[in-house]
Amino acid sequence: MSKKTYATPLLDQLEKGPFPSFVTEIKRAAKRSDASNDLLGILERCYNDKKTHWKHGGIVGVRGYGGGVIGRYSDVPEEYPGCAHFHTVRVNQTSGFFYTSKALNDICDVWDKYGSGLTNLHGSTGDLVLLGTNTDALEPIFAELSSRGWDLGGSGSAMRTPSCCVGPARCEWSMIDTLDINHELTQAFQDELHRPAFPYKFKIKTAGCGVDCIASVARADLSLVGTWKGDIQIDQAEVANYAKAGMNIQAEIVDMCPTGCISYDGKAIKIDNANCSRCMHCIAKMTKALRPGKERGATILVGAKAPFVIGALMSHVIVPFMPLEPPYDNLKDLITKMWEWWDEHGKNRERIGELIVRRGMREFLEHMELDPIPQMVFEPRRDPFYFWTEDELK
Numbered sequence: 001m002s003k004k005t006y007a008t009p010l011l012d013q014l015e016k017g018p019f020p021s022f023v024t025e026i027k028r029a030a031k032r033s034d035a036s037n038d039l040l041g042i043l044e045r046c047y048n049d050k051k052t053h054w055k056h057g058g059i060v061g062v063r064g065y066g067g068g069v070i071g072r073y074s075d076v077p078e079e080y081p082g083c084a085h086f087h088t089v090r091v092n093q094t095s096g097f098f099y100t101s102k103a104l105n106d107i108c109d110v111w112d113k114y115g116s117g118l119t120n121l122h123g124s125t126g127d128l129v130l131l132g133t134n135t136d137a138l139e140p141i142f143a144e145l146s147s148r149g150w151d152l153g154g155s156g157s158a159m160r161t162p163s164c165c166v167g168p169a170r171c172e173w174s175m176i177d178t179l180d181i182n183h184e185l186t187q188a189f190q191d192e193l194h195r196p197a198f199p200y201k202f203k204i205k206t207a208g209c210g211v212d213c214i215a216s217v218a219r220a221d222l223s224l225v226g227t228w229k230g231d232i233q234i235d236q237a238e239v240a241n242y243a244k245a246g247m248n249i250q251a252e253i254v255d256m257c258p259t260g261c262i263s264y265d266g267k268a269i270k271i272d273n274a275n276c277s278r279c280m281h282c283i284a285k286m287t288k289a290l291r292p293g294k295e296r297g298a299t300i301l302v303g304a305k306a307p308f309v310i311g312a313l314m315s316h317v318i319v320p321f322m323p324l325e326p327p328y329d330n331l332k333d334l335i336t337k338m339w340e341w342w343d344e345h346g347k348n349r350e351r352i353g354e355l356i357v358r359r360g361m362r363e364f365l366e367h368m369e370l371d372p373i374p375q376m377v378f379e380p381r382r383d384p385f386y387f388w389t390e391d392e393l394k
Contacts, residue, residue, distance in 0.1 A: 038082030068152025126163030174208030175226030199346030230293030303353025
């Protein structure tokens, strides 16, 4: 263990206040790790100098894989030798983030042996993120993790590690088996996950219902959202119980419906199911009185991403309802077809949503052999040569 200690007045400021601090965790790890100890020093220096002292020094990974490890190098390795290399290892998480204590202990034992001891559970993509190791340790880390049944996740221009909500394991609203779908896609697309060959990254997130706890429609290239066909099931006796318990059904349910398809006469709820957008608000608020329709499946959406080239994008609906039963061949075929078009026309570092914006939804749908339908409309037209009359705006 290095004897060097660092004064960290700027980092110390981040420990003040009511919230947990990553600085505190680095200091704890620094007591037993040279890498974490030197991390305190280099991070304080970055704050003092008002510039980063990390650089991208090239591609690094394990034999046979093109992804799963993000290389990070210091530009002042002589001053902070513990951080000369500080690579990140992404470990493929379990579906729904269910772990035994033994499994987590195994991960931590391996990481304490070869890395800084710092982790991020979980990264925004989903992986267990192990922060800070050197190049020589990568193969031993991978060998020990794989011997315990773990695998690396995705990174680079590849399919990123698929993730999902807890689904039917804990949620009564889940319309699809998110856990099984997530596992099946992970196993089916191993080559796309571990050997980057795409124009850029591709994220798949599966949500059991329209509540979308994992925010898939805002941050996944492919969003699978559980939904239903048919009428919402209504128990009018339970509706009356909610009213007796003090719920203002008009204000909390009817007035909050985004499509205005719900009415309430003081005794019973009526729903115009043809105009329901299946947002789940009413069902989530009145869990005993309302239930989804009996025919279950998923809405397939494409193209969400965070800001980068052209700013943040939300998903487009491309299939309003798709039945999903193991082994999900219909879904796998749809994904493969998307990738073919993206591979053919995508520019370097262009997400599929950006490609759809650049070349047009029409071309995308033609390749996908999907007929345009109203659910695909993302927003009203903005053609500057089309003029609305006052009557049409009423």
